[in-house]
Amino acid sequence: MSAKKKQADTYTDTAQLRAELTSAMSAPRASVRKEDEKRTGQQAPLPSMPDRRRRRKSVTDIKVTEKQSNLSAWRFVMRSLDAFAVIYVITVGIWNGYIGANNNGIIAPIAAATLGSLFFIGLLILNRAHSFKPTERYLDHMKTVALASTGALGVWLTIALILRPDSFLPDTLAKSGLLATGVLLALHTLYYMHIRRLHENHALAPTIVMLGATESARRIIEENARTKELNILAIFDDRIARAPHDIHGVPVVGKVEDLLAWDKLPFINRIVVTLPSMAAKRKQAFVEQVRLLPNRIAFVVDEFETLNHVRQRVSEIAEVSLRDVTGSPKSGRHTALKRVTDIALSSIALVLGAPILLLISIMIKIDSPGPVIFKQQRHGFNNRIFYVYKFRSMKKESEDLKAERQVTHGDDRVTKLGRFIRKTSLDELPQLLNVLKGEMSLVGPRPHAVGMRTNGKDSMELVEEYAHRHKVKPGMTGWAQINGSRGALETAEDIATRVKLDVDYIERSGFFFDLYIMLMTLPVLLGDKDSIR
Structure with missing residues (x-):
């Protein structure tokens, strides 16, 4: 048999084998379709071929971390702990x-300790020992801490040796410095x-998230x-048909309207507009669409468009090469101090006020049937929704969870005891628990109910800048x-006044300003005879 004849027979055998396998695989499917047709009396549809085209991701495919922390605040806390540990040791x-040595008084040890502590703390800060970059390895971090500590010890001993005061005890300085170094290494292991x-x-x-692919x-x-250094989740672009499916793994998921309707938007820290200067109209249109959101909004400045991205740090891009449109966030020091103050004062208030809280709870149960605590959904930071706690002041059957009808003078929904605790703001004491949980602060814009209405209209639609009051945590006062x-808030003017004062607070907020507001709250409450509460 010739070679061509053998090759032809091989092709024929292969084709027959493929046909038999296809027939055998399709036979069960065909029999199933026939049985379905007999049972239903209708012709069964042919199986459809899977669509192998690449599907564009949507906002529902994006995973968002809801429990977030502030790295700047953590850095401030770690610097403070280091300073305390070094000074103490x-x-x-x-x-x-x-x-007791050389008849020394207290001046010599205080001067030596102050000088040494300043060197240790200063070199830790200069060496950026608290940066904690995401890609930093443990050994590299420990090397930074060790170099800063040993350098501080060396400078400290050198200066003491040059000055050679009568009270100079090099062994004591060396032992104290080495002990401080060991404590810092242990602390930074825990930090890391x-x-x-x-x-x-x-x-x-x-x-x-970014606007513009x-x-x-x-x-x-x-x-x-x-x-x-950034957690870039997605890109939105109104020219979605022209945009790629993703840019280096970051998906292009939809238009700006999809962003505005996204239920995870309250957990986005910053919206970055990345359109070039030549697209000024598109850039302005994007900003107009999102500028009333409480999220921080920024755009890439023109200078960045010419920078070599290999040499440009993302941290510099985030802090320098982006210009904020709706204001800059507060410093880590401010955030940490505010949180520490909230935890300390609310904890003390809950402990000291426990008898009062218990008495009010008993009186509510005696006064009217129903639960002691009233929970209602409120808008918090970045429009995040949480449940605020209050002592129940209304009849159980009259509870208005969406605040569609605001309380008026002589409102028949309010109980007898409810009028008293609302007038004195005692009904708001359970919000100390919201403060401890981190949902509220002691001082900030008061949280409004989700869906609150004024004169039959959604309150947040009456004032354009309404959402700006949610740029910080809401407060008890x-x-x-x-x-x-x-x-x-009975009129649009009332809402506009409230929003203006809240935005003014956000711009001026600080530790002493908060302290002033807390000190002024009690006399204002006691002297307020006009407000309906």
């Missing part, structure tokens, strides 16, 4: 070594483990793939409350 070590866990859970890097967006995403804007 060095002061105690030198005190024990100096007192905690911060690493937060980074792995995407709880520290700012959560960002552009070259600037590509540069930021490429650099961020190396540094991982605030600048608006001590300036007469308390109780029901």
Whole structure:
């Protein structure tokens, strides 16, 4: 048999085998279709071929971390702990070594401890030992801390050796410095483990979405793939038909209207507009669509469009090369101090006020049937929804969870006891629990009910800047409350006044300003005879 004849027979056998296999695989499907046709009396549809075209991701495919922390605040806390530990260890070590030696008084150990502590703390800050970048390895971080500590110890001993005061005890200084170094290494091991866990859970890097699938967006995403300092979730572009499915793994998921309707938008830290300067009209249109959101909105400045992204740090892009449109967030120091103050004062108030809280609870149960605590959905930071706690002041059957009807003078829904605790604001004491949970602060704009209505209209639709009051956590008291804007909001003018005072507070907020508002709250409450509460 010729070679061509053998090859032809092989092709024939292969074709027959393929046909038989196809027939055998399709036979069960055909029999099933026939049985379905007999049972239903209708012709069964032929099986459809799967659509192998690539599907564009949507906002429902994007995973958003809801439990987020502030890295700047953590850095402030860690610097403060380091400072306390260094001052304590060095002061105690030198005190024990100096007192009783060479007839020294207290001046020598205090001066030596102060000088040493300043060197240790200063070199830790200069060496950026509290940066905790996402890509930093443990050994590299420990090396930074060790170099800063040993450098501080070396400078400290050198200066003491040059000055050679009568009270100079090099052994005591060396032992105190080495002990401080060991304590710092132990502390930073704990810091590193905690911060690493937060980074792995995407709880520290700012959560960002971009408007515009552009070259600037590509540069930021490429650099961020190396540094991982930002958590870039998605890109939105109104020209979605022209846009790619993704840019280096970051999906292009929809238009701006999809962003505005996204239920996870309250957990986005910053919206970045990445359109170039030549697209000024599109950039302005994007900003107009999103500028009333409480989220921080920024756009890439023109200078960044010419930078070499390989040399440009993402942290610099986030802090320098982006210009905020709706204001900058507060510093880590401000955030940390405010949270520490909230936890400390609310804890003390709950402990000292426990008898009063218990008495009010008993009186509510005696006064009218129903639960002691009333829970209602309110808008918090970035429009996040949470349940606010209050002592129930209304009849159980008259509860208005959506605040569609605000309380008026002589409102028959309010109980006898309810009138008293509302008038004195005692009904708001359970919100101390909201403060402890981190949903509220002691001072801030008062949280309004979700769906609150004024004159039959949604209150938040009456004032354009309404959402700006949600740029910070809501508070138990605030600048608006001590300036007469308390109780029901009956007109659009009332809402505009409240929003103006709330935005004014956000711009001026600080530790001493908050303290002033807290001190002024009680006399304002006691002297307020006009507000309906």
